[in-house]
Amino acid sequence: MDTTPSPTGATGTLAHPDHADGRHAVVLGGSIAGLLAARVLAGRGDRVTIVDRDEIGPDIRPRRGAPQGHHVHAILAGGQQALEELFPGLTEQLAARGAPVGDMLADAHVVFGGNRLCRTRSGLPLVGASRPLLESTVRERVLAMDGIHLAPPADVVGLRSTTRGIDGVRIVRRLAGSTGEAIDADLVVDTTGRTSRLPSWLEELGGAAPPVEEVRVDIGYATRRYRVPPDVVGGALAVVIGPTPERPRGGVLARLEDDVWMATLYGYAGDHPPLDPTGFEAFAASLEPADLTTALAESTPIDEAVRHRFPANVRRRYEDVRDLPGGLVVMGDALSSFNPVYGQGMAVAALQAVALRRRLSGRDRVGSRTIARAMARTIRAPWELATGADLTIPGVVGRRSRRQRMAARWAARVQTAGTVDPAVARAFVHVTGLVDRPEALIRPSTVRRVMSAA
Numbered sequence: 001m002d003t004t005p006s007p008t009g010a011t012g013t014l015a016h017p018d019h020a021d022g023r024h025a026v027v028l029g030g031s032i033a034g035l036l037a038a039r040v041l042a043g044r045g046d047r048v049t050i051v052d053r054d055e056i057g058p059d060i061r062p063r064r065g066a067p068q069g070h071h072v073h074a075i076l077a078g079g080q081q082a083l084e085e086l087f088p089g090l091t092e093q094l095a096a097r098g099a100p101v102g103d104m105l106a107d108a109h110v111v112f113g114g115n116r117l118c119r120t121r122s123g124l125p126l127v128g129a130s131r132p133l134l135e136s137t138v139r140e141r142v143l144a145m146d147g148i149h150l151a152p153p154a155d156v157v158g159l160r161s162t163t164r165g166i167d168g169v170r171i172v173r174r175l176a177g178s179t180g181e182a183i184d185a186d187l188v189v190d191t192t193g194r195t196s197r198l199p200s201w202l203e204e205l206g207g208a209a210p211p212v213e214e215v216r217v218d219i220g221y222a223t224r225r226y227r228v229p230p231d232v233v234g235g236a237l238a239v240v241i242g243p244t245p246e247r248p249r250g251g252v253l254a255r256l257e258d259d260v261w262m263a264t265l266y267g268y269a270g271d272h273p274p275l276d277p278t279g280f281e282a283f284a285a286s287l288e289p290a291d292l293t294t295a296l297a298e299s300t301p302i303d304e305a306v307r308h309r310f311p312a313n314v315r316r317r318y319e320d321v322r323d324l325p326g327g328l329v330v331m332g333d334a335l336s337s338f339n340p341v342y343g344q345g346m347a348v349a350a351l352q353a354v355a356l357r358r359r360l361s362g363r364d365r366v367g368s369r370t371i372a373r374a375m376a377r378t379i380r381a382p383w384e385l386a387t388g389a390d391l392t393i394p395g396v397v398g399r400r401s402r403r404q405r406m407a408a409r410w411a412a413r414v415q416t417a418g419t420v421d422p423a424v425a426r427a428f429v430h431v432t433g434l435v436d437r438p439e440a441l442i443r444p445s446t447v448r449r450v451m452s453a454a
């Protein structure tokens with residue numbers, strides 16, 4: 001067993017310590033999607049090795065490989081349900097670690113498209129966990145499972161294949177003087193996130209890269225943490241102010257564990273919030289209604305603001321790659337990366353993990369393309385919701401279709417009705433929370449309510 005020390009002093013082995021027979025799955029990337037994939041594969045008896053370039057320790061703070069951990073991370077209800085299916089009791093565990101738990105509409109001020117949704121019980125949970133808390137809690141559950149091995153830090157640099165499909169991964173350890181090594185694999189799962197290099201790795205093997213779809217938003221995020229006095233936002237756990245086509249800016253103020261509040265501001269098409277305190281607060285003051293501004297005026301900042309830029313929604317259509325090699329699965333942001341203002345990424349990864357589990361259940365071999373199609377089905381609704389809303393904003397670059405314009409007009413009417421009819425507000429957040437399909441908004445009962453509210 002190789003126990004060479006890593007630069008940070010940690011030791012470890014790339015080889016899976018369990019030499020028993022059985023399928024060996026290698027998961028590339030140990031972030032949310034990778035952890036969920038590992039959980040599913042180990043749950044069916046595979047030996048699983050997770051490879052990430054980060055030194056992943058038990059501490060609860062943003063990592064270099066997941067810098068988005070500095071910013072608000074909502075767990076949409078559909079994702080929360082999927083996470084509970086994979087890790088029963090997870091929400092309780094997060095609550096025990098200090099995350100406040102409430103109701104999505106009763107405990108939040110939610111303003112979409114300039115419409116303040118009714119404050120009513122939605123039946124959907126609102127979990128105030130920071131991204132690092134959620135990731136570390138999930139990681140703890142995953143690494144406690146039999147058969148899962150977290151390899152020491154290494155960069156994945158390519159794949160290895162035979163005529164039967166992918167049979168290994170090429171890596172370079174994060175060690176001075178390290179040269180390439182390979183890990184044998186019966187199954188490889190790419191969860192290296194939005195910067196995934198899988199398309200070029202496939203080309204290196206003589207295959208085809210997937211067709212890519214993009215909707216360019218050029219979003220800039222700025223996030224600052226605060227102490228907020230009790231009852232400043234009427235006892236709510238969150239304030240959510242979405243953009244409008246006329247004012248493509250938005251913000252979220254959310255209570256997290258340890259009674260820390262996170263204020264995230266964002267603007268589209270290059271209109272990014274400044275980091276300096278005066279500019280940050282002036283940007284917040286430009287949002288309407290003024291709930292967020294009022295709250296920040298009474299609050300005390302904890303640290304400096306940090307930024308994140310997000311250029312485009314990106315979707316890679318692996319389901320359309322005819323010669324997709326066997327033994328390959330792609331999940332999470334590596335497959336589709338959504339404008340983060342809709343808070344979908346982690347929920348979609350969780351829904352994909354559940355879909356993967358169903359697809360694999362009871363079968364030894366399932367084709368890569370069959371799985372890619374199952375993954376594509378999990379993306380359809382969130383992609384339509386995110387890009388449909390984005391394309392109403394001037395400056396966003398993408399294909400605007402008649403269908404998308406009609407759907408956006410209807411969504412605006414639903415939001416308006418949601419200001420006066422609690423049932424419509426509930427129907428709306430069930431769809432945006434990825435619990436119900438978008439078609440739920442054109443059910444006859446909802447249509448009647450939207451019409452009569454108008």
Ligand SMILES: Cc1cc2nc3c(=O)[nH]c(=O)nc-3n(C[C@H](O)[C@H](O)[C@H](O)COP(=O)(O)OP(=O)(O)OC[C@H]3O[C@@H](n4cnc5c(N)ncnc54)[C@H](O)[C@@H]3O)c2cc1C
Nearest residue numbers: 029031032033053065073074156193332333340343345346
């Ligand atoms: C600013 C921002 C805010 C967001 N807010 C929300 C939100 O509110 N709600 C929500 O659900 N989602 C949100 N998201 C999206 C969410 O962060 C992702 O969808 C989620 O992290 C799932 O990503 P992943 O596991 O697929 O990839 P990532 O989290 O990007 O992880 C990829 C992992 O792969 C590793 N890696 C990459 N390349 C290599 C390589 N070559 N070799 C080895 N390791 C490698 C990295 O170190 C990293 O650990 C937000 C994203 C951003 C940017």
